Each structure stands twice: as C-alpha cells, then as structure tokens.
Amino acid sequence: MVKEVISSKDNKQVKNYRKLNTRQGRKKSGLYLVEGVHLVEEALKSQIDIEIIIVTDGFKHGLYLSNQRTMFVTDEVMKSLSTLDTPPGIVAVLKESKATGLSYKRVLLLEDVQDPGNLGTLIRTADAFGFKTIILTPKAADPFNPKVLRAAQGSHFHLNIITREVSEAAMAFKGIKIGTALDNAVYIDSFQQPDDDIMLVLGNEGNGLSSEALELMDINAKIDMTGDSESLNVAIAGAILMHHFKS
Template sequence: MNFIQSSKNPQVKQWKKLLTKKERSKTGQYLIEGFHLVEEALKHQGTVVELMALQDIDIPNAWDLNEISITYLSEDAAKAISDTESPQGIFAVCLEPKTNVDASSVKKVLMIDSVQDPGNLGTMIRTADAAGLDLVILGEGSADLYNPKVLRSAQGSHFHLNVVRGSIAEWIEDFSGHGLPVYGTSLENGEPFSQTPANGTFALIVGNEGSGVSKDLLEKTDKNLYIPIHGQSESLNVAVAAGILMYYLRG
C-alpha cells in the first residue's frame, strides 16, 4: 500500500498541477474528485490511470479497479489536491480520450462557441447527454473541457458521449455537406424556435454569455432560432436556452 503524508511530496505537487490547463494540455491527463465522478470513470476501461484516497476512506467493493494503483493520503496531502469546499477524499487521474468522429455518423449535435463560464459549459454537456445527443463540439474561446468546475457540473457526462474540441466553422461545412441542418441562436435575423419542425436531426450552435454566437458563424447556418421571452427578463441563461432547444429539436 502506498501512503503519502506530506502535502509537499513531489507526487502531490504533480497531481496539483493537473488542476491547471497548462499541465493538462502537456500531459493529456486530468484530475477528478468525488465518489460519483470516480465511479463513472472506472466504468470506462483505460480511463483511470491511478486512484488516490484519504487514509480512512472505504473504497466500494463493487468498483472494478483492475490492478489500478491506489495511493492513500493524509488529510494535508488530500487537501492540497482538492478543488472543492467539502472534499470527499477520493480522487483519480484520468487520460483524455482520443476521439475521432465522422460527420456523417452523427444526427444530433451541440456546438459551443466561446462559452466561458465553467458551470454553464458543464451543465450543457450534462444536458446534451440527458437529451441523447451524439456529439458536443467545443469551439475556441470556451472554458477548458477538463476544468474541475466543468467536470463537476457535467456530473460524469464526459464519459458518456463524445466531446471534441475543434473549429465550429469547419464542422458546419462538414455537416452541411452531409445534409445535417445547422441552426444558430440569435434574435437578429432569427425566428421563434417553435416554427421550425423538429425531426430529430440537427447541429445547434450556442454562444458566449454576453455576445452570443459570432456573426461569422451565424452567416453559415441554415437558420437562426430564438426563444421568445414572455416576461421582463432580457434573456435566458445560455445553458437553459441550450437545454430547451436540444430537447425541442430532438423531437
């Protein structure tokens, strides 16, 4: 059994670095925390590299650890790598998946343009999972996919559907070439979403919390949609709007 007492241990410092985008990009690894996320990750063979737990934590017998190494930590060491206010004392290092997706193989897609709030991003990934989408595409300018707050908000949906980073403009061309309708979200030159027939095939673009979808992308869509506001609010939260549209368009 491996045990680390000091928060200044080199291995602890390395795990802590995975809380930064720079280290995640460098290593292709990321850190998850909490029983639910670790359990979901373990269901996907080859995802978890190593497991870390507080010394008095009981690891569930049902977990298939498949010879995954376990390191037990003192409270100080666990606190050093925690990113939550109420740590559960269980962590794992995971490998970023290598995902190749053919545009012709997907029918329900969410594309995210410059959404910067990690909570919004994670909520949209979780909602896309719940709505049965095939793919989420994360465009430039958005929060990092493996930011700890994104991971917590997504509640394990990273492990359930394909999420890729890429150029939304290039994906639009690919989808259009395969006959998949592409919908932007915009009040300008848009129409109420309920006027568009929902047939279960779509690529939906949602955009930045303040400025929305970029004009360059909106010019490439088949149609732009908006959700009517019936009260006095100026707008809907982007994650809420995305959820309404995904569930509507899937039919």
C-alpha cells in the same frame, strides 16, 4: 504487506497530479482529475482510461478498486490535491480520451462559451437529450476544468468532446445547422422536427454568436418568452433547444 500512505505534499507524484488543477498542466500531460465518489464511480463504470485512484487513508467509499492502481494519502495531501473547500476523500486521475466513432446525428457546437458552470450544464444536458458530439471553439472554457467536471456529473464519459474553429466545424457538417439569435430568427415552436442530422449552435454568454457563425447557419432559432426578460442564460436556452430537437 504494509500499506504505504503518502504524507508529504512534496512527493513527486503528488506534485505532478496537483498540476492537473491548471489548464496548462492538463494540456501538457493529457490527464485530468475528478473528485468525489460519484465521479470516480462513473469513471469506473465507463470505458475511460484510469491512470490512478487516490484515496485518503481510512476513507470509506464502497467502490471496488482491487483491479485499479491506487495511492493512499493523508488528509493534508488530499487537501493539497482537491479544489474543494471540503476534500472528498477520493479522486481519480484520468486520461483524456481521443474522439472515436463520432455521432453526427445530434451535434452541439459551442462558440466561446466561457463560464465553467454553463459549459458543464450544457455537457450534462447534451448527454440527457442525445447530443452525443460536442464541439468547442478554442476560446471556450476548458471542458476538463474542475468546475465543468462537477457541473457535468460524469457526462464527459458518455460523449465525444472535441475542439474545432466554428467555421471548420460548421462547413464540414452535412446536416441542418441551427443557430441561435434574437433577430432574424424563427420561434422553435414553428419547427417541424427535421429528418436531417442537426447541429445546434450556441454562442458566448455576452455576445451570442459571431457574425461569421451566423452566416454559416441554415436557419436561426429563438425561444418564445412571455415574460419581461429579454434573454435567457445560455445553459437554460441550450436545455430548452436540445429538448426540442432531441434525438
């Protein structure tokens, strides 16, 4: 059988998959796209539902794809699909999974975190320290943004990531809610590890947690800093806090 290689960027399937590089396209289709051997390999290892894998004709990747729907394309078509300056040679189109079996032992609630790099780093760190459910407010960055996916390095496939308003998420949580603030807060070093389930709540890069969110917290925490900086990047602060309260 002759292998078909798609050479036109105007191919209908190619055009539809290219729309996944926009938030609107992802929301409308329920699909998203990951790029590169590592992320495709992580998707193959997980239980994620794979729509199709797209490979540049002749690209050597070492992955077992015989039981996957596969499309071969030219370099030019791959360039049109990729968000990278140097296209990776392989991408996968994945279906957004619905949250099931939510774990509430350790929950990370992110209020309006905007930077994709920060969000991806927080997702990866949550995966590392056992925060298995991540709740994003509607105004937060899109968790399936290509920059978020690259920063998270496949951790999306191990976690439940859902969207809720901060009040809805906090009021429904039955454990201890720990906010983050510089004022009226206690240093994390003074915390005993709680026996309760924990929701750790981080705020927007510029504004921190809203007054509404702070009022819903059981306690607010801060990190002791011995240098001259007044604050930490939200992803760095989140990493320190998640390590301290890890499951």
